[in-house]
Amino acid sequence: MDLTTTVLMVLLFVLGNVTEGEVLHYNFYDKSCPQLENIVRAGLVPLFVTDPTSPAALLRLMFHDCQVQGCDASILVDPTEGNVSSEMASVRNFGIRKRELISIVKSMVEAACPQKVSCADILILAAREAVAMSGGPHIEVPLGRKDSFTTPSYQQADAWVPPATTGVDDMLHIFTSKGMTIQESVALIGAHTLGVTHCASILNRLYKAEGDKAHQEMEPGFVLNDPTAFIFDNLYYKNAMGGRGVLRIDAEMVSDPRTAQIVKHFASDRDDFFRAFSSAFFKLSTSGSLNQGVIRKRCNVLD
Numbered sequence: 251m252d253l254t255t256t257v258l259m260v261l262l263f264v265l266g267n268v269t270e271g272e273v274l275h276y277n278f279y280d281k282s283c284p285q286l287e288n289i290v291r292a293g294l295v296p297l298f299v300t301d302p303t304s305p306a307a308l309l310r311l312m313f314h315d316c317q318v319q320g321c322d323a324s325i326l327v328d329p330t331e332g333n334v335s336s337e338m339a340s341v342r343n344f345g346i347r348k349r350e351l352i353s354i355v356k357s358m359v360e361a362a363c364p365q366k367v368s369c370a371d372i373l374i375l376a377a378r379e380a381v382a383m384s385g386g387p388h389i390e391v392p393l394g395r396k397d398s399f400t401t402p403s404y405q406q407a408d409a410w411v412p413p414a415t416t417g418v419d420d421m422l423h424i425f426t427s428k429g430m431t432i433q434e435s436v437a438l439i440g441a442h443t444l445g446v447t448h449c450a451s452i453l454n455r456l457y458k459a460e461g462d463k464a465h466q467e468m469e470p471g472f473v474l475n476d477p478t479a480f481i482f483d484n485l486y487y488k489n490a491m492g493g494r495g496v497l498r499i500d501a502e503m504v505s506d507p508r509t510a511q512i513v514k515h516f517a518s519d520r521d522d523f524f525r526a527f528s529s530a531f532f533k534l535s536t537s538g539s540l541n542q543g544v545i546r547k548r549c550n551v552l553d
């Protein structure tokens with residue numbers, strides 16, 4: 251990206267957020283919690299070692315949080331006796347795992363900097379560590395998000411989180427409306443270089459496949475999204491081009507005329523994939539943040 255584009259992006263970004271009443275900064279916690287990024291990183295290491303499937307879960311968790319009224323940790327709020335509604339009650343959040351890890355890291359952050367750091371920011375930092383610690387790019391993220399304070403709504407999650415059966419057309423619509431290019435949109439789906447897909451998410455595709463083979467693959471209850479499911483690399487694109495894309499979106503991007511060349515390019519140029527993924531991650535994590543919000547004491551309850 252050249253200098254003019256960078257300056258323009260930064261300007262648009264700052265102005266766009268000022269009108270929304272909230273500004274994100276790269277040094278937002280420099281005074282109030284200077285150790286923040288180290289605490290998050292050090293807190294995650296043992297959690298990732300204990301369960302190497304955690305980075306994938308946190309990356310997807312961030313996507314599903316940011317889809318619903320911006321990145322505000324609304325997906326972390328548990329149902330209560332007073333109101334049983336939660337975003338997790340939406341079928342669109344099927345397979346979402348490891349929300350509790352953000353609460354664990356939050357308690358470490360609270361011990362050092364009480365009531366200063368939002369769960370929303372911790373979730374973004376955790377997702378970017380998930381990418382970096384898996385061998386992906388190190389992504390700089392501006393901070394200063396606020397947490398939601400109203401009862402989360404599964405209807406909102408139903409409305410904004412894309413279904414498992416989403417194709418290229420809807421995917422591009424979702425991401426270009428956040429200001430992403432087609433290249434960035436294709437790069438963001440490269441997140442599927444990490445993690446697993448449960449069989450329920452691909453039953454509609456399995457039934458179309460030859461019966462026996464499909465049933466064998468169903469045995470363990472899930473399939474790996476790409477053969478190196480713990481490593482953030484560009485094998486996802488090579489794999490998809492080999493006809494082994496797991497989800498509809500993975501398979502369709504290979505043949506759709508709008509995305510086919512980009513898939514091919516990322517399959518052979520890891521660095522370009524990393525660059526485009528980083529700017530897409532930035533756009534996802536800064537789009538549509540809350541006007542007003544709070545800093546929750548605990549990530550899973552509205553106090």
Ligand code: HEM
Nearest residue numbers: 306307309310313345412414416421441445446447448451
């Ligand atoms: C239209 C866009 C997308 C669709 C339709 C989609 C769909 C899915 C589905 C159905 C699963 C499997 C869930 C399960 O069975 O447990 C999955 C997994 C995953 N998705 Fe996506 N996804 C999309 C975009 C994204 C984006 C933008 C990211 C992150 C930036 C992402 C990251 C992941 C990760 C890391 C996993 C593995 C999760 C785990 O191992 O627990 N996805 N996705």
Ligand SMILES: *[C@@H]1O[C@H](CO)[C@@H](O)[C@H](O)[C@H]1NC(C)=O
Nearest residue numbers: 332333334335400401402403
């Ligand atoms: C629970 O919260 C949801 C989402 O804000 C709202 O639509 C619903 O009316 C609330 N229900 C009760 C019983 O308060």
